[in-house]
Amino acid sequence: xxxxxxxxxxxxxxxxxxxxxxxxxxxxxxxxxxxxxxxxxxxxxxxxxxxxxxxxxxxxxxxxxxxxxxxxxxxxxxxxxxxxxxxxxxxxxxxxxxxxxxxxxxxxxxxxxxxxxxxxxxxxxxxxxxxxxxxxxxxxxxxxxxxxxxxxxxxxxxxxxxxxxxxxxxxxxxxxxxxxxxxxxxxxxxxxxxxxxxxxxxxxxxxxxxxxxxxxxxxxxxxxxxxxxxxxxxxxxxxxxxxxxxxxxxxxxxxxxxxxxxxxxxxxxxxxxxxxxxxxxxxxxxxxxxxxxxxxxxxxxxxxxxxxxxxxxxxxxxxxxxxxxxxxxxxxxxxxxxxxxxxxxxxxxxxxxxxxxxxxxxxxxxxxxxxxxxxxxxxxxxxxxxx
Numbered sequence: 001x002x003x004x005x006x007x008x009x010x011x012x013x014x015x016x017x018x019x020x021x022x023x024x025x026x027x028x029x030x031x032x033x034x035x036x037x038x039x040x041x042x043x044x045x046x047x048x049x050x051x052x053x054x055x056x057x058x059x060x061x062x063x064x065x066x067x068x069x070x071x072x073x074x075x076x077x078x079x080x081x082x083x084x085x086x087x088x089x090x091x092x093x094x095x096x097x098x099x100x101x102x103x104x105x106x107x108x109x110x111x112x113x114x115x116x117x118x119x120x121x122x123x124x125x126x127x128x129x130x131x132x133x134x135x136x137x138x139x140x141x142x143x144x145x146x147x148x149x150x151x152x153x154x155x156x157x158x159x160x161x162x163x164x165x166x167x168x169x170x171x172x173x174x175x176x177x178x179x180x181x182x183x184x185x186x187x188x189x190x191x192x193x194x195x196x197x198x199x200x201x202x203x204x205x206x207x208x209x210x211x212x213x214x215x216x217x218x219x220x221x222x223x224x225x226x227x228x229x230x231x232x233x234x235x236x237x238x239x240x241x242x243x244x245x246x247x248x249x250x251x252x253x254x255x256x257x258x259x260x261x262x263x264x265x266x267x268x269x270x271x272x273x274x275x276x277x278x279x280x281x282x283x284x285x286x287x288x289x290x291x292x293x294x295x296x297x298x299x300x301x302x303x304x305x306x307x308x309x310x311x312x313x314x315x316x317x318x319x320x321x322x323x324x325x326x327x328x329x330x331x332x333x334x335x336x337x338x339x340x341x342x343x344x345x346x347x348x349x350x351x352x353x354x355x356x357x358x359x360x361x362x363x364x365x366x367x368x369x370x371x372x373x374x375x376x377x378x379x380x381x382x383x384x385x386x387x
Contacts, residue, residue, distance in 0.1 A: 005068050007032040007158060007190045008053065013062030015048055015214075022048050023214045026062070030192065035184050037193040037201040040211035041237070046194045050160050053192065054083050067157050080157035084164045088147040090135040096122070097131040100150045107154075121149040124186060125179075141172045148180075152187060161193045165200060177203050198238050202226070210234050226303075232379055235301050242307065242346040244300040245381070248292050256292070260300055261342055263320050267300070268374055297381035306375045307348035309336065312366040320369040322346070324361050336361055338369060 008030040015023040023045045030036050038046035051057040052064060055076035064072045071079050082103075090099050100121055104114045122128040125145035135143055144164055151159055161180075165173045181204050184191050195201050201208050202222040209219040210233075218230045229235035232243075246260040255268045292298065312321055321341050328335040329352065336348045346369070353360070361367065 005032075006030060006065075007034070007067060008192070009063075009065040010049070010052075011063045011065070013049075013052065013059045013064065015045075015052065015057065016060045021214060023052075023059075026216060028209070028216065028219070030190060032190060033184075033188050035181070035191040035193065035204055035206045037195060037205040037208050038211055039195060039198060039201040039208050039238075041196060044211040045214040046209075046211050047162060050083070050162050050192065050194050053079075053158070054081055054160055055079050081160055082151035082154060082156040082158075083160040083162065084144075084147050084151050086163045086166055088135075088143045088164075090143060090146060090150075092135050094134070095131065096127060096133050096135075096138070096146050099135070099146055100153050103150065103154045117153050118149075121153040122146075124152070124183065125149045140168050141176060144168070144176065145179075148183065152183075152189075156189065158190045158192060159187075161191065163195055166195075166197075173200070180204060210237060212237075227375075229301070229377060232299065232301075232382065235377065235379075240304050240347055240349075242302045242304065244302070244344075246298045246300050248294055248296045248298060250294050251292065258298060258300070261320060261340060261344065265320075267376065267378055292378075292380060299379045299381050301377040301379065302346075302371050302375070304335065304347040304349040306372045307346065308370045308372065309338070309348050309350070309361065309367040310370070311361075312368050322367060322369055324363050324365045324367060327361070327363060334360070338367060340369065 006029040008028075010026050010028045013023060013026045014021070026049065038049060040046050048057060052059055053066070055071065055074060055078075059072065062072075063070055067080055091102070094102070097118055100118045101114050104117060109117075119128055119131070122131060125148055127142065127145045127149060130138065130142065130146075135146070138146065147164070148159075165176050168176060177200060180191070193201070193204065202225075205222060207219055208222055208225050210217045210225060212233050218225060218234045220228075225234065225238055229238065229241075235241045236243075244260050246258045246265075249257040249259055249264065251257075255266060258265055258267055322338040324336055325339045325345070326337040328337070332352060333349050334352045336350065338346050338348060340346060348369075
């Protein structure tokens with residue numbers, strides 16, 4: 001029978017170190033078999049959550065449940081979790097086999113079972129032929145595989161991963177992202193991952209929790225986080241974003257006329273983010289777009305790939321216009337940096353077509369700036385925010 005209870009529950013958890021608040025009233029559930037990633041800048045509290053789940057820290061308030069059991073006051077070795085650390089934490093004097101077998105031996109598991117389970121775990125991470133080597137004889141990626149094997153050999157309910165890929169080079173890191181996804185499917189256990197790398201979080205996770213200053217700003221699937229950010233922090237932290245200043249001129253139900261960067265445009269809010277109308281997000285302080293009316297300041301957010309450029313005819317006036325000031329070739333795509341008439345610089349991404357060079361824009365060309373209709377994100381203007 002499928003377990004319908006959450007695998008992990010954080011109930012109004014907070015954490016302080018002395019007078020310094022690190023986490024504030026975190027309430028969260030994680031499902032069985034889910035791959036959830038905490039994403040955020042350094043010092044946002046994501047590693048503290050991992051340490052609370054592992055039992056290395058105790059919450060200042062709130063309760064922690066794993067597998068339906070309250071583990072708030074339990075020490076690490078009595079929790080159904082194992083952790084893979086950033087530095088792997090392998091015993092340098094032990095062989096690969098002995099490193100992986102360590103936890104089983106501490107549990108006084110029979111020798112025959114240890115041998116079977118250790119080799120099974122090593123085969124899972126493609127390291128069985130290296131069982132007699134010591135960590136110093138392994139590459140960084142191989143050491144990481146051994147650390148994962150050691151963590152999963154005890155068959156935990158939850159695997160916690162604290163930025164385990166950060167020390168690897170780019171190519172190996174990409175390969176390990178794929179391997180971790182496959183391993184999660186093979187094991188069927190819950191993965192909780194911590195990273196400050198957006199690409200890493202998006203490539204592996206079922207859901208991503210974006211954190212800032214001890215709070216979860218948004219928790220959603222990677223696509224929703226990217227396409228429908230709930231506030232300016234999330235929009236700016238995740239990927240490139242263009243921010244246009246505006247003000248509502250008039251509102252008629254689910255559409256509005258707005259002055260955006262000095263030009264009048266129409267914004268359709270009918271879809272409320274479901275794909276049939278621009279996404280009208282809530283602000284960080286809970287201000288819904290439903291409260292927007294004539295005179296309300298707004299921000300209109302556009303991803304670079306949603307910006308559309310057209311060559312401006314000589315003497316073309318009106319509308320949003322600018323000039324190409326730089327281009328960045330990226331293989332399949334080319335980034336175009338546009339300086340708007342008012343001085344703001346924005347980024348537009350277009351596919352590079354070497355077979356149609358006449359379609360490419362050149363530095364100095366004047367362009368009209370538009371976007372894919374209904375793909376903009378509208379936010380109440382909460383004043384300047386910084387990362």
